[in-house]
Amino acid sequence: MSFHDRYGSDVLSGGRTHRRPSLPQVPAEPGLVVEVVETGFVGAVVRIEKAPGGIAMVLEDRHGARVSFPLGPGYLVEGRPCALTRPAPRAPSAGGSPDPRAGTGGARGAAPGRTASGSRIVADARARVARGSRIWVEGKHDAELVERIWGDDLRIEGVVVEPLGGLDDLPERIAEFSPDADHRVGVLADHMVQGTKESRLARRVMDDPAWAGSVRVIGHPYVDVWQAVRPAVVGIRAWPVVPRGEDWKTGVLARIGWDHADHRDVARAWARILRSVTTIADVEPALSGRVEELIDFVTVNRH
Numbered sequence: 001m002s003f004h005d006r007y008g009s010d011v012l013s014g015g016r017t018h019r020r021p022s023l024p025q026v027p028a029e030p031g032l033v034v035e036v037v038e039t040g041f042v043g044a045v046v047r048i049e050k051a052p053g054g055i056a057m058v059l060e061d062r063h064g065a066r067v068s069f070p071l072g073p074g075y076l077v078e079g080r081p082c083a084l085t086r087p088a089p090r091a092p093s094a095g096g097s098p099d100p101r102a103g104t105g106g107a108r109g110a111a112p113g114r115t116a117s118g119s120r121i122v123a124d125a126r127a128r129v130a131r132g133s134r135i136w137v138e139g140k141h142d143a144e145l146v147e148r149i150w151g152d153d154l155r156i157e158g159v160v161v162e163p164l165g166g167l168d169d170l171p172e173r174i175a176e177f178s179p180d181a182d183h184r185v186g187v188l189a190d191h192m193v194q195g196t197k198e199s200r201l202a203r204r205v206m207d208d209p210a211w212a213g214s215v216r217v218i219g220h221p222y223v224d225v226w227q228a229v230r231p232a233v234v235g236i237r238a239w240p241v242v243p244r245g246e247d248w249k250t251g252v253l254a255r256i257g258w259d260h261a262d263h264r265d266v267a268r269a270w271a272r273i274l275r276s277v278t279t280i281a282d283v284e285p286a287l288s289g290r291v292e293e294l295i296d297f298v299t300v301n302r303h
Contacts, residue, residue, distance in 0.1 A: 026077050027087040028057045031144045033271035034084065035076040035264065041067060042264050044144070044271070048086060055086050060140070062263050078268060132183035133298035136164040136173075138190050141270055142225045146188070146291060148277050157299050167198050170217075174205045179214035186294035192219015216297045218290045224248055226273060228287035233276045 028034070032045045036059075043059030046066060050056075056068045069075075073083040135154075137143050143163045147154075154161060164173065167189055179185045192199055202217035222228050226249070227239045242251035249269070253260035258269050280288050 023073055023081055023083040025085050026075075026082045028071060028084040029087050030147070031271065031274050032077065033267045034059055035079075036069060037074050037076060037081070042267055043067065044140075044267065057084065062267065078271075133159055133185070134177070135159060135161045135186045135188065135294055135298060137161060137188045137225075138164055138166055139225070141274075142188060142190070144270075144274055145225055145228070145277065145283070148274060149280050149283065149288070150291060150295065153295065157295070159295070159298055167201050170201050171205055174208075174211065174215060179211045181214060183214070184298045184300075185215045186298045187215070187217040188290060188294060189217055189219040190225065191221065191223050192217075216294065218294055220287050220290050222284075222287065225287070226252065226270070228284050229273055229277055230282055230284060233282045234273055235276075 026032070028045045028048060030045050030047065033042065034045060034057075035042045041059065041061065043061040043065075046058045046060045048055060048057050048071075049068070051068060051070065054070060056070050058066050058068050060066045071084050071086060073081075075082055075084050077084075135146070137146060140163050143161050146161050164170070164187065167187075170187065174185060177183070177185060187202070189198060189202065192202065199219070202219070205215050206212070206217060208215075220228060223242075231238050236256050240252055240255035242248045242255070249266050250260045253265065253269055259265040260269075277283065
């Protein structure tokens with residue numbers, strides 16, 4: 001469902017009136033890409049927080065800069081003016097309340113009584129305080145996709161997912177974290193190919209006797225996590241092949257006919273892709289199986 005469909009007909013149409021046209025009210029859900037009209041700042045919603053003037057949202061741009069803005073009017077979502085509102089509380093019930101993150105999912109959402117990952121919803125379950133173990137992924141998009149599907153499960157387990165920013169610094173990050181049997185680290189790596197520098201790094205940290213058995217690095221076969229979303233879910237026949245040396249994301253957008261002029265178009269495209277994902281069935285098994293394996297690894301001693 002498009003933005004236009006979701007919020008009805010154009011509020012600026014309908015003849016002459018002395019009343020100021022009302023803006024669409026859009027919940028500031030995590031992952032929503034927002035453009036600030038006054039400054040041109042573009043970022044994804046990271047969280048909602050209390051501020052001196054009321055409730056604010058924190059946006060993070062593609063460079064990792066985070067800025068807080070008040071909820072209300074003055075924003076663009078998918079290029080359309082809107083007023084951002086506080087999201088509805090995400091408290092699933094045993095009856096399977098619709099997931100407010102689903103966005104465009106409609107009837108394709110999680111089955112009644114199930115989370116997006118297919119786990120059974122626990123009535124009145126509270127998220128645990130974050131524990132020692134972590135799941136690290138390479139980038140922000142990876143983290144958002146994992147949160148989209150497995151977020152409810154991970155909150156119950158008290159496991160935090162963090163973007164790593166690439167594998168080059170993995171040995172140093174592992175050494176700094178100092179994992180052990182009660183503080184495990186699972187790493188999801190992009191496009192892991194045998195014999196590459198990345199695969200050697202992965203083997204190096206897993207074989208280190210200082211934390212043997214407390215670190216697991218698992219790679220998925222996709223160049224970018226976008227590819228792990230089933231093409232039909234996004235409305236395309238297949239993810240196009242982009243020649244080596246060409247920016248993969250902009251190359252993909254150019255070939256499927258989506259806007260691709262700058263980073264704002266890439267951000268909007270990812271927001272559109274992410275909203276299309278509502279259940280574990282919307283991603284390829286080659287990704288979901290690896291994420292499930294990492295969750296099992298970092299929670300093995302939790303129950």
